[in-house]
Amino acid sequence: xxxxxQSLFLSVREGDSSxxxxxxxxxxxxxxxxxxxxxxxxxxxxxxxFSNMDMKQDQRLTVLLNKKDKHLSLRIADTxxxxxxxxxxxxxxxxxxxxxxxxxxGTRLMVKP
Amino acid sequence: xxxxxxxxxxLFRKEGQNVTLSCEQNLNHDAMYWYRQDPGQGLRLIxxxxxxxxxxxxxxAEGYSVSREKKESFPxxxxxxxxxxxxxxxxxxxxxxGGYTFGSGTRLTVV
Numbered sequence: 262x263x264x265x266x267q268s269l270f271l272s273v274r275e276g277d278s279s280x281x282x283x284x285x286x287x288x289x290x291x292x293x294x295x296x297x298x299x300x301x302x303x304x305x306x307x308x309x310x311f312s313n314m315d316m317k318q319d320q321r322l323t324v325l326l327n328k329k330d331k332h333l334s335l336r337i338a339d340t341x342x343x344x345x346x347x348x349x350x351x352x353x354x355x356x357x358x359x360x361x362x363x364x365x366x367g368t369r370l371m372v373k374p
Numbered sequence: 375x376x377x378x379x380x381x382x383x384x385l386f387r388k389e390g391q392n393v394t395l396s397c398e399q400n401l402n403h404d405a406m407y408w409y410r411q412d413p414g415q416g417l418r419l420i421x422x423x424x425x426x427x428x429x430x431x432x433x434x435a436e437g438y439s440v441s442r443e444k445k446e447s448f449p450x451x452x453x454x455x456x457x458x459x460x461x462x463x464x465x466x467x468x469x470x471x472g473g474y475t476f477g478s479g480t481r482l483t484v485v
Binding site for chain 1: 380405414415416417422424462464466468471472473474475476477478479481
């Protein structure tokens with residue numbers, strides 16, 4: 262099955278750019294997603310990218326996908342203290358059970374004022 | 375929460391007691407999922423259901439049970455067989471483009 266890996270922790274200063282990285286193993290993943298989780302809350306979908314795209318930009322968020330290396334990244338421009346959260350990447354695969362998301366372990370982003 | 379509601383937000387369980395966590399959705403989606411999250415950890419899949427009256431075990435189903443008698447409801451029971459139930463429990467539905475929409479979670483604590 263799919264395996265998704267992320268680094269555990271990232272610390273940046275307010276106003277800098279943040280880059281959160283993710284690697285995955287299933288080359289047949291059709292969509293890849295980024296979710297944000299604030300303390301004590303559920304996961305909120307930030308953005309997603311279709312597997313035939315290399316890049317997607319949505320306001321301060323830029324997603325880059327390198328299918329050859331199975332590497333996904335999320336860049337947050339002008340990072341704010343409100344961006345402090347845990348960020349999860351996830352890949353969508355289809356198996357006998359239908360479509361399933363496999364999540365990485367999450368990257369905790371800390372933004373220092 | 376985009377039409378998916380988890381309750382209660384906080385739940386306390388005594389040793390040896392079964393408790394049931396509620397997950398309801400009004401988005402008419404077929405697939406529903408339960409995840410467990412421990413502090414500083416990622417998500418682990420407990421059970422999922424792709425259609426009414428059918429459900430499948432996830433990676434950590436032992437000590438848990440579910441039912442799917444109605445499309446809009448997928449309750450999770452944490453049984454006394456689950457020896458370490460203290461965790462944050464998240465319910466999700468699969469939306470139209472394959473991603474998941476999550477509820478706001480239930481924090482279960484053993485007292």
